[in-house]
Amino acid sequence: xxxxxxxxxxxxxxxxxxxxxxxxxxxxxxxxxxxxxxxxxxxxxxxxxxxxxxxxxxxxxxxxxxxxxxxxxxxxxxxxxxxxxxxxxxxxxxxxxxxxxxxxxxxxxxxxxxxxxxxxxxxxxxxxxxxxxxxxxxxxxxxxxxxxxxxxxxxxxxxxxxxxxxxxxxxxxxxxxxxxxxxxxxxxxxxxxxxxxxxxxxxxxxxxxxxxxxxxxxxxxxxxxxxxxxxxxxxxxxxxxxxxxxxxxxxxxxxxxxxxxxxxxxxxxxxxxxxxxxxxxxxxxxxxxxxxxxxxxxxxxxxxxxxxxxxxxxx
Ligand SMILES: [Mn+2]
Numbered sequence: 001x002x003x004x005x006x007x008x009x010x011x012x013x014x015x016x017x018x019x020x021x022x023x024x025x026x027x028x029x030x031x032x033x034x035x036x037x038x039x040x041x042x043x044x045x046x047x048x049x050x051x052x053x054x055x056x057x058x059x060x061x062x063x064x065x066x067x068x069x070x071x072x073x074x075x076x077x078x079x080x081x082x083x084x085x086x087x088x089x090x091x092x093x094x095x096x097x098x099x100x101x102x103x104x105x106x107x108x109x110x111x112x113x114x115x116x117x118x119x120x121x122x123x124x125x126x127x128x129x130x131x132x133x134x135x136x137x138x139x140x141x142x143x144x145x146x147x148x149x150x151x152x153x154x155x156x157x158x159x160x161x162x163x164x165x166x167x168x169x170x171x172x173x174x175x176x177x178x179x180x181x182x183x184x185x186x187x188x189x190x191x192x193x194x195x196x197x198x199x200x201x202x203x204x205x206x207x208x209x210x211x212x213x214x215x216x217x218x219x220x221x222x223x224x225x226x227x228x229x230x231x232x233x234x235x236x237x238x239x240x241x242x243x244x245x246x247x248x249x250x251x252x253x254x255x256x257x258x259x260x261x262x263x264x265x266x267x268x269x270x271x272x273x274x275x276x277x278x279x280x281x282x283x284x285x286x287x288x289x290x291x292x293x294x295x296x297x298x299x300x301x302x303x304x305x306x307x308x309x310x311x312x313x314x315x
Contacts, residue, residue: 003026019126108141
Protein backbone atom coordinates (compact mmCIF):
# COMPACT_ATOMS: atom_id res chain seq x y z
CA UNK A 1 0.00 0.00 0.00
CA UNK A 2 1.63 3.21 -1.14
CA UNK A 3 1.91 5.68 1.72
CA UNK A 4 2.65 9.39 1.65
CA UNK A 5 3.49 11.34 4.78
CA UNK A 6 2.71 15.06 4.79
CA UNK A 7 4.23 16.95 7.68
CA UNK A 8 5.22 20.41 8.82
CA UNK A 9 8.91 21.32 8.42
CA UNK A 10 9.55 22.42 12.02
CA UNK A 11 10.88 20.25 14.85
CA UNK A 12 7.49 18.85 15.92
CA UNK A 13 6.42 18.25 12.32
CA UNK A 14 9.67 16.52 11.40
CA UNK A 15 9.57 14.34 14.52
CA UNK A 16 5.94 13.41 13.90
CA UNK A 17 6.87 12.62 10.29
CA UNK A 18 9.75 10.45 11.52
CA UNK A 19 7.40 8.46 13.76
CA UNK A 20 5.09 7.91 10.80
CA UNK A 21 8.09 6.80 8.75
CA UNK A 22 9.17 4.38 11.49
CA UNK A 23 5.76 2.78 11.12
CA UNK A 24 5.67 2.94 7.29
CA UNK A 25 9.35 2.71 6.24
CA UNK A 26 8.57 2.68 2.51
CA UNK A 27 6.55 5.87 2.62
CA UNK A 28 7.48 9.09 0.82
CA UNK A 29 7.85 12.12 3.06
CA UNK A 30 6.75 15.58 1.90
CA UNK A 31 6.66 18.84 3.78
CA UNK A 32 3.76 21.22 3.59
CA UNK A 33 2.10 24.15 5.39
CA UNK A 34 -1.43 25.20 6.36
CA UNK A 35 -1.55 27.62 3.40
CA UNK A 36 -0.38 25.07 0.85
CA UNK A 37 -1.85 21.75 1.95
CA UNK A 38 -5.00 22.19 -0.15
CA UNK A 39 -2.86 22.62 -3.23
CA UNK A 40 -0.45 19.84 -2.30
CA UNK A 41 -3.18 17.30 -1.55
CA UNK A 42 -4.40 17.53 -5.14
CA UNK A 43 -1.10 16.11 -6.31
CA UNK A 44 -0.73 13.30 -3.79
CA UNK A 45 -1.08 9.91 -5.36
CA UNK A 46 -1.19 7.32 -2.57
CA UNK A 47 -3.49 4.79 -1.03
CA UNK A 48 -2.66 5.93 2.46
CA UNK A 49 -1.95 9.53 3.49
CA UNK A 50 -0.58 10.40 6.91
CA UNK A 51 -0.95 14.10 7.73
CA UNK A 52 0.69 15.47 10.80
CA UNK A 53 1.23 18.85 12.46
CA UNK A 54 -0.60 20.74 9.73
CA UNK A 55 -3.23 23.22 10.88
CA UNK A 56 -6.31 23.91 8.78
CA UNK A 57 -6.95 27.52 7.82
CA UNK A 58 -10.44 28.99 8.11
CA UNK A 59 -10.56 29.58 4.40
CA UNK A 60 -9.32 26.20 3.13
CA UNK A 61 -10.64 23.87 5.85
CA UNK A 62 -14.01 23.03 4.19
CA UNK A 63 -12.37 22.19 0.84
CA UNK A 64 -9.61 20.18 2.52
CA UNK A 65 -12.07 18.12 4.52
CA UNK A 66 -14.04 17.42 1.34
CA UNK A 67 -10.87 16.37 -0.45
CA UNK A 68 -9.79 14.11 2.43
CA UNK A 69 -13.16 12.39 2.30
CA UNK A 70 -12.40 11.24 -1.25
CA UNK A 71 -9.14 9.53 -0.30
CA UNK A 72 -8.87 5.83 0.45
CA UNK A 73 -7.21 6.09 3.84
CA UNK A 74 -6.19 9.21 5.74
CA UNK A 75 -4.62 9.31 9.20
CA UNK A 76 -4.47 12.82 10.64
CA UNK A 77 -2.64 13.85 13.81
CA UNK A 78 -2.68 17.48 14.83
CA UNK A 79 -2.82 19.85 17.77
CA UNK A 80 -3.78 23.16 16.18
CA UNK A 81 -7.08 24.91 16.81
CA UNK A 82 -9.89 23.64 14.61
CA UNK A 83 -11.16 26.66 12.62
CA UNK A 84 -14.76 27.72 13.02
CA UNK A 85 -15.53 27.05 9.39
CA UNK A 86 -15.71 23.32 10.14
CA UNK A 87 -16.60 21.00 13.02
CA UNK A 88 -14.39 18.37 14.58
CA UNK A 89 -16.94 15.76 13.52
CA UNK A 90 -16.56 16.88 9.88
CA UNK A 91 -12.90 15.88 10.01
CA UNK A 92 -13.62 12.67 11.90
CA UNK A 93 -16.16 11.63 9.30
CA UNK A 94 -13.84 12.14 6.35
CA UNK A 95 -10.72 10.36 7.62
CA UNK A 96 -9.94 6.91 9.01
CA UNK A 97 -8.23 8.23 12.09
CA UNK A 98 -8.16 11.73 13.58
CA UNK A 99 -6.23 12.38 16.78
CA UNK A 100 -6.45 15.92 18.03
CA UNK A 101 -5.42 17.51 21.32
CA UNK A 102 -4.59 21.18 21.78
CA UNK A 103 -2.25 20.51 24.70
CA UNK A 104 -0.12 17.72 23.23
CA UNK A 105 2.39 17.94 20.38
CA UNK A 106 1.67 16.24 17.09
CA UNK A 107 4.69 14.01 17.78
CA UNK A 108 3.14 12.81 21.02
CA UNK A 109 -0.23 12.17 19.38
CA UNK A 110 1.19 10.10 16.55
CA UNK A 111 3.59 8.23 18.83
CA UNK A 112 0.74 7.27 21.14
CA UNK A 113 -1.17 5.93 18.19
CA UNK A 114 1.68 3.79 16.83
CA UNK A 115 3.65 3.02 19.98
CA UNK A 116 2.84 -0.70 20.04
CA UNK A 117 3.96 -1.08 16.42
CA UNK A 118 7.35 0.67 16.52
CA UNK A 119 10.45 0.23 18.72
CA UNK A 120 10.04 1.54 22.23
CA UNK A 121 13.04 3.88 21.88
CA UNK A 122 11.22 5.90 19.20
CA UNK A 123 9.58 7.65 22.13
CA UNK A 124 12.68 9.84 22.08
CA UNK A 125 11.46 11.33 18.82
CA UNK A 126 8.09 12.06 20.40
CA UNK A 127 9.84 13.79 23.30
CA UNK A 128 12.00 15.86 20.89
CA UNK A 129 8.91 16.99 19.00
CA UNK A 130 7.07 17.84 22.21
CA UNK A 131 9.94 19.92 23.62
CA UNK A 132 10.48 21.56 20.23
CA UNK A 133 6.89 22.79 20.27
CA UNK A 134 6.84 23.73 23.99
CA UNK A 135 4.31 20.94 24.50
CA UNK A 136 6.28 18.78 26.94
CA UNK A 137 4.06 19.65 29.87
CA UNK A 138 1.69 16.71 29.29
CA UNK A 139 1.27 13.70 31.58
CA UNK A 140 2.53 11.42 28.83
CA UNK A 141 5.77 13.32 28.17
CA UNK A 142 6.47 14.04 31.84
CA UNK A 143 6.11 10.35 32.63
CA UNK A 144 8.21 9.11 29.67
CA UNK A 145 11.01 11.60 30.20
CA UNK A 146 11.73 9.94 33.55
CA UNK A 147 12.88 6.82 31.72
CA UNK A 148 15.83 8.55 30.08
CA UNK A 149 18.60 11.05 30.70
CA UNK A 150 16.68 14.24 30.08
CA UNK A 151 19.87 16.26 29.61
CA UNK A 152 20.83 14.09 26.67
CA UNK A 153 17.33 14.45 25.25
CA UNK A 154 17.53 18.24 25.59
CA UNK A 155 20.87 18.23 23.81
CA UNK A 156 19.36 16.27 20.93
CA UNK A 157 16.24 18.40 20.63
CA UNK A 158 18.31 21.58 20.67
CA UNK A 159 20.40 20.09 17.91
CA UNK A 160 17.30 19.83 15.69
CA UNK A 161 15.56 23.07 16.66
CA UNK A 162 18.69 25.18 16.28
CA UNK A 163 20.41 23.11 13.61
CA UNK A 164 17.62 23.59 11.05
CA UNK A 165 17.83 27.36 11.38
CA UNK A 166 20.88 27.50 9.17
CA UNK A 167 20.84 27.54 5.40
CA UNK A 168 22.64 24.20 5.29
CA UNK A 169 19.55 22.45 6.68
CA UNK A 170 16.88 24.77 5.33
CA UNK A 171 15.97 22.75 2.25
CA UNK A 172 13.28 20.09 2.26
CA UNK A 173 15.87 17.57 1.07
CA UNK A 174 18.06 18.23 4.10
CA UNK A 175 15.04 18.01 6.37
CA UNK A 176 13.96 14.76 4.73
CA UNK A 177 17.40 13.39 5.54
CA UNK A 178 16.86 14.29 9.19
CA UNK A 179 13.43 12.63 9.22
CA UNK A 180 14.86 9.45 7.70
CA UNK A 181 17.72 9.37 10.20
CA UNK A 182 15.37 9.75 13.16
CA UNK A 183 12.99 7.10 11.81
CA UNK A 184 15.87 4.60 11.72
CA UNK A 185 16.53 5.20 15.40
CA UNK A 186 19.59 7.37 15.04
CA UNK A 187 19.81 10.71 16.79
CA UNK A 188 19.91 14.29 15.51
CA UNK A 189 23.53 14.60 16.61
CA UNK A 190 24.40 11.67 14.29
CA UNK A 191 23.57 13.82 11.28
CA UNK A 192 26.79 15.20 9.85
CA UNK A 193 27.01 18.95 10.36
CA UNK A 194 23.83 19.38 12.41
CA UNK A 195 25.51 19.96 15.78
CA UNK A 196 27.88 22.47 14.22
CA UNK A 197 24.93 24.18 12.54
CA UNK A 198 23.14 24.39 15.91
CA UNK A 199 26.19 26.02 17.45
CA UNK A 200 26.26 28.67 14.74
CA UNK A 201 22.54 29.25 15.26
CA UNK A 202 22.82 29.65 19.01
CA UNK A 203 25.56 32.26 18.57
CA UNK A 204 23.38 34.15 16.12
CA UNK A 205 20.46 33.98 18.51
CA UNK A 206 22.41 35.66 21.31
CA UNK A 207 23.64 38.32 18.88
CA UNK A 208 20.08 38.81 17.75
CA UNK A 209 18.88 39.63 21.24
CA UNK A 210 21.43 42.45 21.42
CA UNK A 211 20.16 43.91 18.13
CA UNK A 212 16.53 43.65 19.16
CA UNK A 213 17.25 45.26 22.49
CA UNK A 214 18.41 48.29 20.52
CA UNK A 215 15.81 48.33 17.75
CA UNK A 216 12.44 47.00 18.97
CA UNK A 217 9.55 49.46 18.79
CA UNK A 218 6.29 49.48 20.71
CA UNK A 219 2.63 50.02 19.97
CA UNK A 220 0.41 49.83 23.04
CA UNK A 221 0.74 46.32 24.46
CA UNK A 222 2.86 45.17 21.57
CA UNK A 223 6.60 45.20 20.97
CA UNK A 224 7.61 44.68 17.36
CA UNK A 225 10.51 44.59 14.99
CA UNK A 226 10.49 44.53 11.19
CA UNK A 227 12.69 43.15 8.43
CA UNK A 228 15.80 41.90 10.12
CA UNK A 229 18.34 40.26 7.83
CA UNK A 230 18.25 37.00 9.83
CA UNK A 231 14.93 35.75 8.56
CA UNK A 232 15.36 32.28 10.08
CA UNK A 233 14.87 33.51 13.63
CA UNK A 234 11.31 34.73 13.44
CA UNK A 235 10.08 33.14 16.66
CA UNK A 236 12.96 34.26 18.88
CA UNK A 237 12.91 37.72 17.23
CA UNK A 238 9.26 38.18 18.20
CA UNK A 239 9.80 36.83 21.70
CA UNK A 240 12.95 38.91 22.32
CA UNK A 241 11.08 42.07 21.24
CA UNK A 242 8.44 41.36 23.90
CA UNK A 243 11.10 40.55 26.49
CA UNK A 244 13.29 43.57 25.70
CA UNK A 245 10.33 45.99 25.90
CA UNK A 246 8.51 44.10 28.65
CA UNK A 247 5.28 43.71 26.67
CA UNK A 248 2.91 40.73 26.70
CA UNK A 249 3.03 40.34 22.91
CA UNK A 250 6.03 40.41 20.59
CA UNK A 251 5.88 40.57 16.81
CA UNK A 252 8.38 40.03 14.08
CA UNK A 253 7.27 41.21 10.65
CA UNK A 254 9.03 40.33 7.43
CA UNK A 255 8.03 42.13 4.24
CA UNK A 256 7.79 39.98 1.13
CA UNK A 257 6.78 41.04 -2.38
CA UNK A 258 3.04 41.14 -1.90
CA UNK A 259 2.47 40.34 1.73
CA UNK A 260 3.95 40.69 5.19
CA UNK A 261 4.86 37.54 7.09
CA UNK A 262 4.00 38.14 10.74
CA UNK A 263 5.33 36.00 13.58
CA UNK A 264 3.76 36.46 17.00
CA UNK A 265 4.95 35.27 20.39
CA UNK A 266 3.36 35.84 23.80
CA UNK A 267 5.05 35.66 27.14
CA UNK A 268 2.03 33.92 28.62
CA UNK A 269 -0.60 31.45 27.44
CA UNK A 270 -3.48 33.67 28.51
CA UNK A 271 -3.46 35.90 25.45
CA UNK A 272 -4.81 33.19 23.16
CA UNK A 273 -2.65 34.30 20.25
CA UNK A 274 -4.25 31.96 17.73
CA UNK A 275 -7.61 33.75 18.01
CA UNK A 276 -5.95 37.17 18.03
CA UNK A 277 -3.91 36.32 14.95
CA UNK A 278 -6.92 35.00 13.04
CA UNK A 279 -9.20 37.90 13.92
CA UNK A 280 -6.67 40.68 13.33
CA UNK A 281 -5.55 39.09 10.05
CA UNK A 282 -9.16 38.65 8.91
CA UNK A 283 -9.74 42.36 9.54
CA UNK A 284 -7.04 43.30 7.02
CA UNK A 285 -7.91 40.53 4.53
CA UNK A 286 -5.02 38.30 5.53
CA UNK A 287 -4.87 34.87 7.14
CA UNK A 288 -3.60 33.90 10.57
CA UNK A 289 -3.57 31.20 13.22
CA UNK A 290 -1.43 28.99 15.44
CA UNK A 291 -1.25 28.28 19.15
CA UNK A 292 -2.03 30.23 22.31
CA UNK A 293 1.60 31.35 22.77
CA UNK A 294 2.92 31.17 19.22
CA UNK A 295 1.04 32.24 16.14
CA UNK A 296 1.53 33.82 12.75
CA UNK A 297 -0.22 35.69 10.00
CA UNK A 298 0.16 36.66 6.38
CA UNK A 299 -1.21 40.13 5.70
CA UNK A 300 -1.22 42.36 2.61
CA UNK A 301 1.62 44.88 2.30
CA UNK A 302 0.56 48.24 3.72
CA UNK A 303 -1.78 46.86 6.39
CA UNK A 304 0.73 46.31 9.19
CA UNK A 305 -0.23 49.43 11.15
CA UNK A 306 -3.95 48.59 11.04
CA UNK A 307 -3.12 45.02 12.02
CA UNK A 308 -1.26 46.31 15.09
CA UNK A 309 -4.19 48.57 16.01
CA UNK A 310 -6.69 45.71 15.81
CA UNK A 311 -4.46 43.46 17.87
CA UNK A 312 -3.81 46.03 20.52
CA UNK A 313 -7.51 46.79 20.86
CA UNK A 314 -8.26 43.09 21.30
CA UNK A 315 -5.60 42.65 23.97
MN1 LIG B 1 3.39 21.28 16.14
